[in-house]
Amino acid sequence: MDFIFSIGIFACLFFFILLINKKNKSIPDHILAIWMLAIALHLTSTYINILGYWELYPHLIGITVPFPFFYGPMLYLYIQYSIQDYSQFKFLDYLHFLPIALSYGYMVPFFFTYTEEEKRLVDQGLVNDFGLFSQLMVFAFILSGLSYSILSYRKLNKHEQLIADNFSNSENLDLNWLKSFIWGIALLFITVTLVLIAKEVIEVPFPFYPDLIFYAMLVGAILMLGYYGIRHQHIFTDHEVIDLKSMSNNAYQKSNLKEELAGDKHEQLITLMKEEKPYLAPTLTLSDLAEQLDLSSHHLSQIINQFEQQNFNDFVNKYRVEEFIQRAHKDSHFSFLALALDSGFNSKSTFNAVFRKQKGVTPSQYMSAQMKKAS
Known part of the structure; x- marks a missing residue:
């Protein structure tokens, strides 16, 4: 006692x-x-x-x-x-x-x-x-x-x-x-x-x-x-509090974004993701991507939720996972971690967690299964 x-x-x-x-x-x-x-x-x-x-x-x-x-x-x-x-x-x-x-x-x-x-x-x-x-x-x-x-x-x-x-x-x-x-x-x-x-x-x-x-x-x-x-x-050392008050996406519930414009911007978004690959930047945020599409963050969040049925984090990481898979097929001599970092992930733990969430298995299990199918 x-x-x-x-x-x-x-x-x-x-x-x-x-x-x-x-x-x-x-x-x-x-x-x-x-x-x-x-x-x-x-x-x-x-x-x-x-x-x-x-x-x-x-x-x-x-x-x-x-x-x-x-x-x-x-x-x-x-x-x-x-x-x-x-x-x-x-x-x-x-x-x-x-x-x-x-x-x-x-x-x-x-x-x-x-x-x-x-x-x-x-x-x-x-x-x-x-x-x-x-x-x-x-x-x-x-x-x-x-x-x-x-x-x-x-x-x-x-x-x-x-x-x-x-x-x-x-x-x-x-x-x-x-x-x-x-x-x-x-x-x-x-x-x-x-x-x-x-x-x-x-x-x-x-x-x-x-x-x-x-x-x-x-x-x-x-x-x-x-x-x-x-x-x-870092509770006992200096740290920065990130303010998310202005980032709330509740505003799109009363959005004035027209359906036709939303569809056009969604197509532009998909084209941007495939051709320019902004997801390769580990620090990519919703506001960064919205700026590239000349949209507000609220409208971009609405488009992703409406057309992709995902939040921003899952939407971007879906592309990163597919990028990793493509690179792993082409550059198998590199380590998974190196390929993951090149695909936009910022750490091994994040990569493993996201990959399992997206594919249901670990990266090594998925790639082994892909190799067996190819052979």
């Missing part, structure tokens, strides 16, 4: 220091730094309670009780500001922390009017002044955590769709790790729910402190965030 809390507190403070010392801090950096500090304080408060210090210093009782209300909003706001480039925190976002303010407001009499002995009795459950409040808080914590996890996941899904509609290579914009982190937070609150049902309803006699499960999972989520932040996503 000591090990879990020590690792968690140290990790949170370490990440907090990295974030506050980061140059050119963005809003997500500030959000994550505050979140790490809040978790560190929450873990510290819980740990000293387990060690018996609340009994010795009863004025510490309840100081961090509302802190779990930080988890859901911080997760949601971190994702929101990571995928949208805002220069400052919006006023309405402060409303996410209203439950924390209301909780502390309700606890004011406890903090300032109860004696040390009265606080001990409340903490031990011998005085039921805050019994209903405690039950409501637990229910609200769980509801908050699960609700914000769902909202965060939906927002991330919409963002990924926007990326697929605007970028031909999205490896540097991949946020699957963040989806995993959201699942981890959601699983944490689901576990809390199950443990509470087992402890309070079924009355399962746990041979250990059951809340330790929650804190162990919380520390695991923190370490996961740190791993991806340091190894892959």
Whole structure:
């Protein structure tokens, strides 16, 4: 138990220091730094309670009780500001922390009017002044955590769709790790729910402190965030937030693009892809291609969706896969990776993932089958 809390507190403070010392801090950096500090304080408060210090210093009782209300909003706001480039925190976002303010407001009499002995009795459950409040808080914590996890996941899904509609290579914009982190937070609150049902309803006699499960999972989520932040996503170093607000393709739902013109532009698009091969540029975006066709990004997105039944990412990568196959037949002495890079892919992992998605098999399996057919 000591090990879990020590690792968690140290990790949170370490990440907090990295974030506050980061140059050119963005809003997500500030959000994550505050979140790490809040978790560190929450873990510290819980740990000293387990060690018996609340009994010795009863004025510490309840100081961090509302802190779990930080988890859901911080997760949601971190994702929101990571995928949208805002220069400052919006006023309405402060409303996410209203439950924390209301909780502390309700606890004011406890903090300032109860004696040390009265606080001990409340903490031990011998005085039921805050019994209903405690039950409501637990229910609200769980509801908050699960609700914000769902909202965060939906927002991330919409963002990924926007990326697929605007970028031909999205490896540097991949946020699957963040989806995993959201699942981890959601699983944490689901576990809390199950443990509470087992402890309070079924009355399962746990041979250990059951809340330790929650804190162990919380520390695991923190370490996961740190791993991806340091190894892959540059959370703790300088990075650029890509603004996709102006790239939303919802506008073509009320498009003024005429059907005849759309058909002509689609033919021009196919001719362009076949003859000039713009897809060979790894950094090709929807706006780049739209400019070559003298179209708006919204209209080009509409044409690709309407005529090809694909998003921009799949449409471009379809040509890259076919380009690779042609090159592999002609230049079999080159490695698959070299041919893939020449075909417009920007990495081996992206190439393999796209090829399997397009053809249902790996590149080597596909080419082996092609060679057997030819022979």
